[in-house]
Amino acid sequence: MALTKVQRAAQAAGKTLANRQTPFIFNEWYVAALGHEIGRELKARTILGRQLVLYRQENGEPVALDNRCGHRSFPLSRSSLEGDTIVCGYHGLRYDASGSCVEVPSQCNCAGISIRSYPLVEQGPVVWIWMGEPDQADPKQIPAMPMLDQGWITSCDYMPLKASYVYLHENLLDLTHLSFLHANTFGTPDYAAAEFDTEISEDRFILKRYVVPTRLPPVWAKPTGLEGRDAARITTSDFVSPALHIVHAQFYDIALPESERPDTRIKTAHIPTPETATSTHYFVVHGRNFAPEDDSITDFMHQQLMAAFHEDIVGLEAMEELLSNMSREDEFFEISVKSDIASVAMRRYLKRRAEAERSQHSAPGAVQSQPAINTAVEV
Ligand code: FES
Ligand SMILES: [Fe+2]
Structure with missing residues (x-):
């Protein structure tokens, strides 16, 4: 079947993007x-x-x-x-x-x-x-999780995901999906079309979305006391490294002048560690800076968030299943839209990093990180 002009252009553009077939990045x-x-x-x-x-x-x-x-x-x-x-x-x-x-x-x-x-x-x-290469292991390069250093209240969890880590990173940079994939949990209809801006550099990809005014879903409205109020929900998706993505959200009552707004913020570290090309260890560390004494809020938010993140698992696994059963790879294309701007840049970066490592390893005289088979024997 012939592709349309737009589909062919998308297919060509897709060659620069990391996907489930892109080699892993080891030096992280x-x-x-x-x-x-x-x-x-x-x-x-x-x-x-x-x-x-x-x-x-x-x-x-x-x-x-x-x-x-x-x-x-x-x-x-x-x-x-x-x-x-x-x-x-x-x-x-x-x-x-x-x-x-x-x-x-x-x-x-x-x-x-x-x-x-x-x-x-x-x-x-x-x-x-x-x-990665043993001589390049530098603990000072471990990416920071600020919610751990700021004395915030945290909880953590782990979920196995049968899909590529690339698509989990993309999911986190493209929160337009909140209005659809999370319509029954923490999404609201106004989320997808809300204004956003981006900060894109060589190795950092940030998308900030302003959902103002909005009504907060229960996971945020109950613990912040903003139920039934016109609120601001400002969310920053921050790709920190191939191993770490932090989503930072701020909520406040828009009727209050800025000087009277309580500082109510959450930060969630989404931590995708590739297991295989098509499976990922998905770790979560969630933190908040309010209601430090209230364990019931910790439990409530954790349970609500994990239910929402489970929806991502279901969605990403459904995509993986479809892709793994696709018979005609030559017909594969992904059409990107405006809100994909940060995730497209991020996927190009992952692809560049993977290719750079691969070419280093295949260069003449390169040290391979695979352990040699030991032949020390006494026979
Ligand atoms: S396989 Fe481990 S000792 Fe022989
Ligand atoms: Fe999601």
Whole structure:
């Protein structure tokens, strides 16, 4: 079937955008887990397509190693944790927290045998991981989550998402979907057409939307006391890094002069960590700067927000299913509209980053981040 002129133009423009087929970006800090997910059991988790095992040492420090035993690929997550070491469940090779093998039961020498370990940094409720070139791991580059430093009241959660992280980032930069996908939760009909402006730079993509005047949905109206009032809802979607997106919203009664408006704000960190090309670990850290004493507000807002974010999961998974069943890739196109301006720029950035990493790795003499197969043997 021939495409129309507009469809062909969209198809050509789409070649510069990241999508579910774009390689991962490794040289970034990603959230590997919420802190409470890592304990004294061996936990398997796939991140950026790599199978890892996570656990905590006896002193509480988290550890991430390749899940594949260097001997014959038995999953270390199905092995035993003894003290701070893992004893492989197949032939008993023992690895310490750095990934070095410290015992081979069938021989005396284990020098040189190792598997890859990954730097972790625990900050507040999350544990960050560096999956990229080991010599480029710099904890100072971990993106900030301001709600954790400002003494705000926070709650966090995790949802598995069977869709690409690219589309989750796009979902967060395109909040016109609130009027439709979230019509039954925190969307309002006026949201999609509200005025917005953007700030787009080399690596940061921000869309600010002004829904004024509006009536707030219960998730914001109840805790702010703005039920039944003409209110302002000003929302900023901020792509901070491939691993972090922060949505910041401010609410106030428009009848009040500026000097009398209570400072009522929320910030939600949406944290997409790619699992595979078509699945994502979706972490959420939500914070508010008001009603600090009221736990019932924390529970109410958390439950309402997670119900709304579940609608994103359902929508994104439906898109993924449709795309994975699409038979004619040559007929694929995505037509962008005005409100996509920030997300199109963001997807171009992700594609550029992925291609730059890929060309670095394929350059002559480049160091590959894949661990070499260890051949230290004593036979
Ligand atoms: S596969 Fe792990 S010790 Fe053999
Ligand atoms: Fe949404």
